[in-house]
Amino acid sequence: MIRVYRDSDASLAQVAKDFGISPSCLKRWVTIDDKKSARPSSAGRAPVESDALREANKRIRLLEQENEVLRRAAAYLSQANLPKMMYPLVRELAADGVPVAVTCRVLKIARQPYYRWLVNPVTDAELTAAYRANALFDAHRDDPEFGYRFLLDEARGAGEPMAERTAWRICSDLGWWSAFGKKRGRNGKKPGPPVHDDRCAVVDDQGRIRHEFTATGPNELWLADITEHWTGEGKLYVCAIKDVCSNRIVGYSIDSRMKSRLAVAALNDAVARRGKVAGCVLHTDRGSQFRSRKFVHALNRHDMVGSMGRVGAAGDNAAMESFFSLLQKNVLDRHPWATREELRIAIVRWIERTYHRRRRQAALGRLTPVEYELIMTPTATQAA
Structure with a gap:
């Protein structure tokens, strides 16, 4: 209501009437909003012109860095083979002089996991998952008619043991299905069952x-x-x-x-x-x-x-x-x-x-x- 009153040429009484409240109530809200948005008066001497110029240059430099992060992120995400992590982009921007703190704040990611990834880019779990995916892929390439259970047996024989659920998840994510299997579309999930009866x-x-x-x-x-x-x-x-x-x-x-x-x-x-x-x-x-x-x-x-x-x-x-x-x-x-x-x-x-x-x-x-x-x-x- 305060936004409507400030943006329109109508009087306070007219806006209050349109929204069905009393003018005194709307006036009180406007007064409170004015007090919250008012800046406190500066005490002491005015800042030196050089200090203000320095702060302005600092702010301009920060805005330029943020724009560079957004531009590079847009190009990075538009790649055909989209990576799963943004950490490589953070590392590239840091090499070009953009602070890690600025990049992480703009991309809304935490810095601590990035530094842990920087020390060890490939974790043991990711390396194990890659070996398992390679074993399943080799089996699927040799025998495209095999389902994920047969691919699991071949992967185990190649020295990459895993759970049946793990094999299903890898094959499902990468689309490795049997050539004779049921066609699986990607048009969305079916609606769930109703939680209430239709009373109308x-x-x-x-x-x-x-x-x-x-x-x-x-x-x-x-x-x-x-x-x-x-x-x-x-x-x-x-x-x-x-x-x-x-x-x-x-x-x-x-x-x-x-x-x-x-x-x-x-x-x-x-x-x-x-x-x-x-x-x-x-x-x-x-x-x-x-x-x-x-x-x-x-x-x-x-x-x-x-x-x-x-x-x-x-x-x-x-x-x-x-x-x-x-x-x-x-x-x-x-x-x-x-x-x-x-x-x-x-x-x-x-x-x-x-x-x-x-x-x-x-x-x-x-x-x-x-x-x-x-x-x-x-x-x-x-x-x-």
């Missing part, structure tokens, strides 16, 4: 499965899903949770990685906003984030009921897909986004200002989600 599915008179997303009151049925969008810094992921009764986004989370914590953060945000949610049904797809143990534990902790649709059936969560379609047209596809922070602010502003408080919906009687909840919620509940 109904069977019609013709025996077809369809979904009904209806609720007579708030906090009865929620829908959740995840979407993604590219920015100049990479992808940005949004997990949103919608209340079916009022179509209001009761919780959402925005992050640069699509992990289970993205879904858990959105759920915790929704529970913090809505309060008592015991017995509420949360319907999702079979994404790994919603099947994770952390997300299931969060549902159990809040006494909520999980629900999951089928695999590859977008209609099983169509009500949530419609919201993401609006988000795509109104925010994501408006223009290219340079940074994740810029897109994050735009998403938050559109949800809280436009979707919740300005966009009227025909399903709600031409009311906004906030207006619909204020009218349909009993006065006693609002006071509580």
Whole structure:
């Protein structure tokens, strides 16, 4: 909200009204932010011009070194035969005058393992693994029809004993399969089994499965899903949770990685906003984030009921897909986004200002989600 107020020409009262808070609250937040961002006044005499110039030159030299690290890393990673470690690049940059500390900080790697690798570049474990791979390769080259179990027998006969699981892992990583074996594709893993029953599915008179997303009151049925969008810094992921009764986004989370914590953060945000949610049904797809143990534990902790649709059936969560379609047209596809922070602010502003408080919906009687909840919620509940 502070970011929106500073970037727009609207008054403080108008921004507070758009986000549904009091002007005094927003003014207090702006004051606190000003105090945190204010620089302390310098005491004593001003620094000498030569000291400032020296610091500026030092900073310029550091930036040049960081740019050189990024440039060399991009060329290093674009090689056809990609190495498993970045340590050789660190050694090359150190020979060219770039400090190891700067390279490790830019590449986000620790220095201690690098120095250990510098003393002993090839460990005993890596050397043993290379000998085993060579023995398996020789056997596979001589008899391509052999599977990994027969290759293991040949490797043991050549003096390279190993476990069956080790032989399978080496053959799997390098693609050494029997010429008569089953074709193995690399198009991704199959979706896992559902951890919850589908509580929104109904069977019609013709025996077809369809979904009904209806609720007579708030906090009865929620829908959740995840979407993604590219920015100049990479992808940005949004997990949103919608209340079916009022179509209001009761919780959402925005992050640069699509992990289970993205879904858990959105759920915790929704529970913090809505309060008592015991017995509420949360319907999702079979994404790994919603099947994770952390997300299931969060549902159990809040006494909520999980629900999951089928695999590859977008209609099983169509009500949530419609919201993401609006988000795509109104925010994501408006223009290219340079940074994740810029897109994050735009998403938050559109949800809280436009979707919740300005966009009227025909399903709600031409009311906004906030207006619909204020009218349909009993006065006693609002006071509580």
